[in-house]
Amino acid sequence: MARYHIETYGCTSNQGESREIEQRLRDAGHYRVDGPEEADVAILNTCTVVEKTERNMLRRAKELESEVADLIVTGCMALAQGEEFAEVNAQVLHWEDVPNAVTNGECPTTTPDSEPILDGVVGILPIARGCMSNCSYCITKFATGRIDSPSVEENVRKAEALVHAGAKELRITGQDTGVYGWDQGERKLPELLDRICDIEGEFRVRVGMANPGGVHGIREELAEVYARNEKLYNFIHLPVQSGSDDVLEAMRRQHRVDKFKEIVEVFDGKLDHWTLSTDFIVGFPTETDEDHEKSMDLLREVAPEKINVTRFSKRPGTDAAELKGLGGTLKKERSKAMTELKMDVIGEAYESMVGERHEVLVAEEGYGDSVQCYDEAYRQLVITDASEHGIEVGDFVEVEVRSAQTVYAFADPVSSPDCEPRSARLA
Numbered sequence: 001m002a003r004y005h006i007e008t009y010g011c012t013s014n015q016g017e018s019r020e021i022e023q024r025l026r027d028a029g030h031y032r033v034d035g036p037e038e039a040d041v042a043i044l045n046t047c048t049v050v051e052k053t054e055r056n057m058l059r060r061a062k063e064l065e066s067e068v069a070d071l072i073v074t075g076c077m078a079l080a081q082g083e084e085f086a087e088v089n090a091q092v093l094h095w096e097d098v099p100n101a102v103t104n105g106e107c108p109t110t111t112p113d114s115e116p117i118l119d120g121v122v123g124i125l126p127i128a129r130g131c132m133s134n135c136s137y138c139i140t141k142f143a144t145g146r147i148d149s150p151s152v153e154e155n156v157r158k159a160e161a162l163v164h165a166g167a168k169e170l171r172i173t174g175q176d177t178g179v180y181g182w183d184q185g186e187r188k189l190p191e192l193l194d195r196i197c198d199i200e201g202e203f204r205v206r207v208g209m210a211n212p213g214g215v216h217g218i219r220e221e222l223a224e225v226y227a228r229n230e231k232l233y234n235f236i237h238l239p240v241q242s243g244s245d246d247v248l249e250a251m252r253r254q255h256r257v258d259k260f261k262e263i264v265e266v267f268d269g270k271l272d273h274w275t276l277s278t279d280f281i282v283g284f285p286t287e288t289d290e291d292h293e294k295s296m297d298l299l300r301e302v303a304p305e306k307i308n309v310t311r312f313s314k315r316p317g318t319d320a321a322e323l324k325g326l327g328g329t330l331k332k333e334r335s336k337a338m339t340e341l342k343m344d345v346i347g348e349a350y351e352s353m354v355g356e357r358h359e360v361l362v363a364e365e366g367y368g369d370s371v372q373c374y375d376e377a378y379r380q381l382v383i384t385d386a387s388e389h390g391i392e393v394g395d396f397v398e399v400e401v402r403s404a405q406t407v408y409a410f411a412d413p414v415s416s417p418d419c420e421p422r423s424a425r426l427a
Helices: 012-027 051-065 076-080 095-102 140-144 152-164 189-197 212-228 245-251 257-270 289-302 328-351 422-426
Strands: 003-008 041-046 070-075 117-119 122-126 169-173 204-207 235-237 275-282 306-311 357-365 371-374 380-383 396-404 409-413
Touching: 003 012, 012 041, 012 070, 012 095, 041 051, 041 076, 041 095, 051 070, 051 076, 070 076, 070 095, 095 306, 122 152, 152 169, 152 189, 169 189, 189 204, 189 212, 204 235, 212 257, 257 289, 275 289, 275 328, 289 328, 306 328, 328 396, 357 380, 380 396
Parallel strands: 003 041, 041 070, 122 169, 169 204, 235 275, 275 306, 380 409
Antiparallel strands: 117 122, 357 371, 357 396, 371 380, 396 409
């Protein structure tokens, strides 16, 4: 868990984005501290209106750089003039990528009571607490302990309650969803997903982070569950963290590169349109130039459609914190190189969708009269002028992708939301 300090400048839009960042950080078990001197990471949400404002943002970034181990710069100036921060040892990110960057590759931490939450049309269902890993860089395990899995029946009852309350999307969460049931001597994730998808109603299910070490042993069975359940988003989050087996060993990860690739190969064989999400930690203390290049090569080879790049940050009390760290400049250079490659890889994935038709769930309102949607593979699509088409949050709509914008795409509706969803017609 990270201690974070956040500063927000500018308009109400920036204020809203900072609130969303903080909500996601709190949901993941991180907590805010009063000042940068107490923080593991500082977040600067910038404004760019006039030249004086820009100078103030750059000055404040340099001040924060000297006070914290890690600095993240986001907001308007970061997106419009990111090159201005080239001399600052900071990660320049879109605000949506900030929560993942703060995690330092750690498992998410659910709330202590692990109760389901309904947020709009999204139901959040923590299926278990704790994990089976012992990663050398992760402090989450000190808070959560070993895996503790409620029964399949209990989780299904909670899922039913969310659907009956109006959830159109169920997000299955946990420190490591892939090891659900291991404390009871069984690998129960495939059974749980089948049972949840059998619940009556029109909704979709997204599976949260699952470490490759836990998924590898159920990869065939799990991929088959995805293939036969249209309610499941064809999306899996497998954080590989490094393309080097030497680094993975130093991290005490429970997988090696070949196991990660074997999982990807199985899903490639079972699913046509699917999304692989993965994470890389850049600048782990033992990472050499050769190790970094292996990570870059792996990213090119498997070409994930969603990629989180995190610079290594020491967490107090972890074994990795005792290792001699790499210089900030080197971590910054490696992070920059991988982020540039990441954008190329993701951009190609969305560009390849132009002209395709997909059924999407309208998940939330966007800017102006737009809505944010997710297709069968949990790819983000935006529909503009939603009210003109009678489209509202919670609708299922068939769309055609008209253009790509690197990390999302624009789509036009080709069916009314009142029409019966394609998944229902095919059933």
